[in-house]
Amino acid sequence: MRNGTTHRPLTHLSSRSEFNGVIEIENLSKHFVSRDRDRVEALTDVSISIRRNEFVCLVGPSGCGKSTLLRLVGGLLPASQGRVMIDGTLVAEPRAETGIVFQSPTLLPWASVLDNVLFPLKMMKRVTAESPGRAKSLLKLVGLEGFEGKYPRELSGGMQMRTGICRALMHDPDILLMDEPFGSLDALTREELTLQLMRIWREQPKTVLFVTHSIPESVMLADRVVVLSARPGRIVEIVPVDVPRPRKFGMEALDDFQRAARRIRQLIFGVEGNTIH
């Protein structure tokens, strides 16, 4: 990472204790009942332990319940069976110390970039005198310095996404849930944001659960990749990624990278050597 070392670590912005961010998912199932009373199984019997500050990617065919799993961990959906524990506490409602980045930037059109980033704190009545300064340093971290006063519609898609990421980081969560955050971006912006995300994660370590349907993206980011099957989603295999950190583009050629990517592809498509992704 070319510019990775020039940035001062943001540990001074962190105030949380040392033992947070452990996610335990135990026999989790979720079904929905549709309007015509059909029962749709979204997730079946998912169990996984995620370590503190681990980066875990969820990969699988579309409709496999990746987003559903993320929402269950975020407390936005109730589980049908099983449970999600975070630091030993049952997740029954959205947790203050979890940050969520949605598929679309989901910015408030009536609020400036700065106010959008401050939104979670305002909602939780946790705005302090230091908050705007922290918001600005986060915006600077993702290259949005000077855009604090702009409205979302004045920003490009990539800039809107960065704003959404800053918003999720604003209250210094110990868990970050990301639902295909780069899915709608062009390839260049995507690479850039991937690098920025890795830098943020290195400087402000936190547990990350990241949904994607890009196999290379998952291998580039993750410590472990959870491969889910088509609906109803269940864990097919958890693929460890042994590519050394800090990671950078160009590492795709490494054996470890190739091995992990090939294994994931095999699990999803069932055929080795399939090059479509």
Next chain:
Amino acid sequence: MTLIAMWEAVCRLFGVPSYIIPAPSAIWKETSALPGNVAWHTLVTGKTVLLGFLVSLLISLPLAVLLTSSRLVAGAIYPLLVLTQAIPKVALAPILVVVLGTSELPRVVVTFLVAFFPLVLSIAAGLVSVPPDLIELGRACRANRWTELWRIRLPYAVPFIFSGLKAAIALAVVGAVVAEFVNADAGLGYLIQTSTAFFKVQLAWGALIILSIMGILLFQIVVAIERIFFPWSPGIDTPTV
């Protein structure tokens, strides 16, 4: 301007009788003969329009929130709302005078009844059209129903609210005139009625033109308020001039 000139020319060339369509010059002459008098009537009508409009806004906002808060409440209120719109206001106005007396009150009530319905509908439409993403964001930020309404739904509905306000201000002028036809001793509606009764058609036309100008001005004020205070609002139904 060209329109007025053509109107004047046609009236003169073909000798149109003034009780059918008076020439603009004649209208101007009659209307400006008593400037203080006409101004007084204009002010009286303007007051009724604004009061009725404000009451519409103050009642429509909570009403729309109630309508969108639960299916049960909506089911109870909605038929009543439709009923208020099914009643012909012109027919209701004299009854309201008997009930409420010959004060400003029945006029404001009639104005409100004419103006508020589209406002309620647009505010309600705005409140329910918030994208599920934003609602989910609110939930992730641990919003309760009240903060969700105040910080997400209402701001999101602002363009819709203004859409309704634009319809409401135009209708408020109609409502005020209807009310003045039935019960008033002043106002432009009253002026039209009395002047036609005395065959002063030019003055009636003058009052009509003032009413139109008032309607346009008030509409533009609503548009301006939206532009100034809510610059991010796309102004969904106003062409950018």
